[in-house]
Amino acid sequence: MKNDHIVRAMAxxxxxxxxxxxxxxxxxxxxxxxxxxxxxxxxxxxxxxxxSMMGCMMKGDRDKLTLQIECGGPIGGITVTADSQANVxxxxxxxxxxxxxxxxGKLDVSGALGPGFLNVIRDIGMKEPYNGRIHLVSGEIAExxxxxxxxxxxxxxxxxxxxxxxxxxxxxxxxxxxxxVMPFAREEVIxxxxxxxxxxxxxxxxxEEGKTPEDMIEVLAGEFGIEILDTIPTQYFCxxxxxxxxRAVASIGRKDLQEMADSGEPIEVNCQFCxxxxxxxxxDLKAMLR
Numbered sequence: 001m002k003n004d005h006i007v008r009a010m011a012x013x014x015x016x017x018x019x020x021x022x023x024x025x026x027x028x029x030x031x032x033x034x035x036x037x038x039x040x041x042x043x044x045x046x047x048x049x050x051x052s053m054m055g056c057m058m059k060g061d062r063d064k065l066t067l068q069i070e071c072g073g074p075i076g077g078i079t080v081t082a083d084s085q086a087n088v089x090x091x092x093x094x095x096x097x098x099x100x101x102x103x104x105g106k107l108d109v110s111g112a113l114g115p116g117f118l119n120v121i122r123d124i125g126m127k128e129p130y131n132g133r134i135h136l137v138s139g140e141i142a143e144x145x146x147x148x149x150x151x152x153x154x155x156x157x158x159x160x161x162x163x164x165x166x167x168x169x170x171x172x173x174x175x176x177x178x179x180x181v182m183p184f185a186r187e188e189v190i191x192x193x194x195x196x197x198x199x200x201x202x203x204x205x206x207x208e209e210g211k212t213p214e215d216m217i218e219v220l221a222g223e224f225g226i227e228i229l230d231t232i233p234t235q236y237f238c239x240x241x242x243x244x245x246x247r248a249v250a251s252i253g254r255k256d257l258q259e260m261a262d263s264g265e266p267i268e269v270n271c272q273f274c275x276x277x278x279x280x281x282x283x284d285l286k287a288m289l290r
Contacts, residue, residue: 003024003025004024004233004235005232006019006020006056006086007019007213007230007231008228008232009221009226009227010226010229011217011221011225011226012185012189015186015224016180016181016193017180017182018177018179018180018220019053019057019177019178020175020177020213021049021053021176021213022175022207023052024175024207025236026052026088026234026236027044027048027049030089031169033236034092036092036095037095037096037097038107038169039075039107040075040096040097040112041165042163042165043113044078044080044090045163045171046141047067047080048236049161049174050080050142050159050176051067051088052082052234053086053177054082055084055085055086056082056084056085056086059124060124062125063083063084063123063125064081064083065120065121065123066081066121067079067080067090067119068118068119069119069136070116070117071113071114071136073113074094074097075092075097075113076092076094076097077092077093077116078091079272081273086233086234086235087236087239088234089237089273090273091273099111099112107163112139113136113139115136116135116139117133118133118144119131119132132148132153133152134147134151141161142160145157145178149180155180156190157180158177158178158197159178160176160178160200160202162175162202162204164208172208173204173208174204175203175204175213177213177216179220179221189224196219196220200220206219240271240273240274240276242278246280246288248269261282261289266279267285268280
């Protein structure tokens with residue numbers, strides 16, 4: 001039985017929308033696939049956790065969300081994609097990056113990212129995907145997403161994300177929350193929520209105390225009256241297949257395909273998200289040309 005899940009809830013008669021998640025297993029799976037260093041695991045794990053919650057906010061079965069960080073720091077960038085069923089996958093450009101702890105003694109995610117941009121791309125079946133882009137404000141990811149919601153979507157939000165590592169580099173805890181304030185929220189609800197948030201230490205300290213996402217929501221907004229809407233399982237899942245990769249290879253253009261076929265050498269394509277290898281021989285390449 002997988003324990004990773006997201007709880008979706010409302011509070012204060014719909015004035016607040018809440019999501020809380022525990023994601024240790026999916027972040028550990030990502031660490032194991034990509035062999036990430038502790039700081040790369042923390043960065044990727046935070047973005048995967050955010051992606052899983054933001055994915056399940058989408059309505060359509062085929063909707064896709066991509067969170068992409070382009071940055072100047074040693075990690076080189078992070079890409080995460082999610083669907084509306086909270087299946088999520090991702091990779092970092094430099095999984096091996098190692099940095100000393102920051103001045104608080106924590107993993108230096110901000111230092112690994114450096115200056116850069118966060119892109120949020122939603123493909124919801126329209127002609128063009130929706131693309132929001134902001135400068136990274138802190139590189140800690142949760143603050144950057146809080147800023148993204150305020151600037152790009154005009155939804156006052158609070159995002160908390162955390163990944164705690166074991167000494168042997170396995171993931172000990174991972175999870176997060178997103179609270180969104182609806183446009184009709186009353187002043188006293190907003191003030192009360194801000195007071196609550198000041199007392200929150202960190203997501204991983206909640207999880208270390210054995211608290212569930214349900215407990216997290218209770219701590220964040222219990223005084224406003226909570227209505228739990230549903231519980232959504234979330235997992236690291238890559239939907240690559242030989243057929244999809246073959247279509248991608250075929251799309252590179254006739255001239256390049258012809259050259260590859262003429263070389264007589266098979267080509268190998270590796271999936272960046274899950275590490276699967278796909279080999280195509282000259283006969284495969286000729287079939288694509290036909």
